[in-house]
């Protein structure tokens with residue numbers, strides 16, 4: 001079986017700078033990490049592989065600048081078997097649409113895939129669009145906000161997932177091939193790769209694919225292939241300081257009620 | 267983790283960066299500073315969950331070849347691991363006890379032991395199930411490594427050991443989880459002109475009849491790891507538990523010291539960095555007379571001086587670890603104490619002594635400075651500085667060889683043998 005995990009390297013800071021001309025994030029010089037949502041998705045894939053009694057190849061797939069290789073190295077240490085980096089100047093500046101097109105072409109080149117795991121969103125753009133768009137491009141079903149895999153039957157090709165919704169959660173059954181957009185559970189602790197796994201990762205298969213490898217029209221990719229244009233980026237004004245009532249419960253309730261009353265909220 | 271980040275990953279390989287990341291993540295989850303301080307207060311034996319955690323993380327005895335249960339890491343790799351362990355545990359108990367001792371000495375035991383010892387002790391120690399250590403120091407022989415008195419006499423295919431070993435790391439832990447020690451004894455008469463001759467190394471399991479562990483010392487620091495000793499009354503070990511060849515113990519011991527001392531130097535770099543980062547957070551925040559402490563030259567200048575020395579020490583440690591890699595690469599696995607073409611072993615030993623002398627002192631002095639920078643807060647065990655200060659002092663006064671002994675080696679290699687002080 002083949003699992004593909006879509007991963008992205010993101011800046012490890014909230015103080016991201018934005019290129020005023022293109023409206024995209026400047027990544028140079030900012031320390032980068034594996035997107036936490038994707039790390040969770042990979043952990044889900046690795047756990048699933050460990051649980052089932054079948055040969056599974058996990059491929060970590062990323063589009064990004066050459067330095068995104070670092071995030072893929074981490075994926076290999078965590079448990080991916082193979083890593084593919086899609087990197088080319090032509091891919092640069094892609095919005096979610098062009099990203100999904102690029103990833104989709106790579107998925108086609110990879111061949112038959114049983115499950116695609118994606119993070120629900122990336123902590124830099126927070127659009128939550130790429131996973132679902134990839135599924136749409138591939139013409140396969142998708143499950144979003146997946147926090148856990150409850151049951152998996154590789155023979156039948158069925159998977160039951162726990163999906164978070166505002167009111168609680170749902171148990172949803174899906175047929176493979178399927179894309180799962182994964183959302184870390186609050187108690188999730190990512191697997192820490194040990195030294196042995198890190199050294200083993202060094203020997204795993206790593207590839208870099210460029211535009212030449214994916215083919216198609218140049219205009220489908222990157223900034224040119226993007227359907228959306230960022231008109232303006234700005235930091236929202238900082239929230240004012242809240243009010244903290246630090247009292248015994250009874251006094252606190254009293255104070256709170258008085259405050260709500262005075263503000264005309266009650 | 268401190269807000270201030272003084273790490274610099276440039277020059278590291280991708281794998282080395284990941285080692286550091288994993289160790290930091292593990293440390294944050296399992297060994298935050300509060301736990302380090304608490305562990306030291308609670309005292310020994312060293313907590314088993316931490317031993318197991320370190321083993322699972324794969325940081326013990328990395329340079330042992332893969333076919334012997336290790337990972338065949340370079341000493342450079344292992345020194346980067348050790349540095350990060352020192353960073354997460356500035357009390358140095360982890361770095362000292364379970365990393366340096368087991369890695370430096372365990373690796374060297376593995377070079378000279380038989381398959382049985384490897385299977386029964388080395389491999390389990392790498393898995394965190396046993397402890398292996400070194401017992402060379404005696405009441406009458408510390409710095410003077412060859413000045414000891416323990417003996418071994420042959421009886422059939424066994425050797426009978428008698429004597430006393432003192433100030434030995436990890437005896438209590440070894441009793442608790444099992445394991446054994448590299449024990450130096452004399453297998454022939456003491457030759458006054460050449461006391462290192464007739465020195466032979468054995469591996470002695472901790473539970474051997476006649477081996478009587480002593481009460482642990484109440485040490486100034488490294489509270490979570492025991493230091494004690496044992497008396498040997500007719501301790502019998504089979505001939506096959508001799509490490510290497512009879513009469514070569516002194517040379518193997520020097521090799522073990524070399525390996526362990528690289529680990530000490532590396533961990534002291536990490537300790538220094540952690541102290542500087544924690545201190546930086548505080549002095550940037552704390553205001554006196556309307557300004558942050560960090561603005562006063564009396565605080566900022568010693569801070570940057572220590573930082574500069576830390577970076578210099580880091581480069582020295584890495585160069586030294588690379589030299590040790592050349593030594594093992596060129597002489598090859600299984601060779602006796604190496605004689606590489608590129609560096610003389612004594613030249614490598616000089617570099618090793620330079621880091622063993624310099625870096626623990628730097629860490630100790632930085633902790634001392636930090637306590638001054640923070641005032642009363644720095645003196646309290648709310649902060650890690652006093653714990654670090656007490657811990658790293660062990661490496662200044664004696665553990666793995668006192669500072670003066672390192673200086674004698676450096677002096678011998680720079681001024682020449684004619685100037686060795688005690689000859």
Ligand SMILES: Cc1cc2nc3c(=O)[nH]c(=O)nc-3n(C[C@H](O)[C@H](O)[C@H](O)COP(=O)(O)OP(=O)(O)OC[C@H]3O[C@@H](n4cnc5c(N)ncnc54)[C@H](O)[C@@H]3O)c2cc1C
Nearest residue numbers: 400401402403408409433434435660664665666668670671
């Ligand atoms: C915490 C801790 C853990 C230890 N763990 C172990 C262990 O696991 N196994 C083990 O075998 N040993 C261990 N030791 C012992 C250590 O190896 C000795 O402390 C060290 O060799 C120094 O010996 P000593 O303490 O007997 O001091 P001494 O040899 O008595 O020396 C006292 C002082 O004099 C200096 N000195 C000695 N000779 C000279 C000279 N010729 N010129 C100038 N100065 C000199 C020394 O540097 C030292 O400062 C440990 C020690 C400590 C503190």
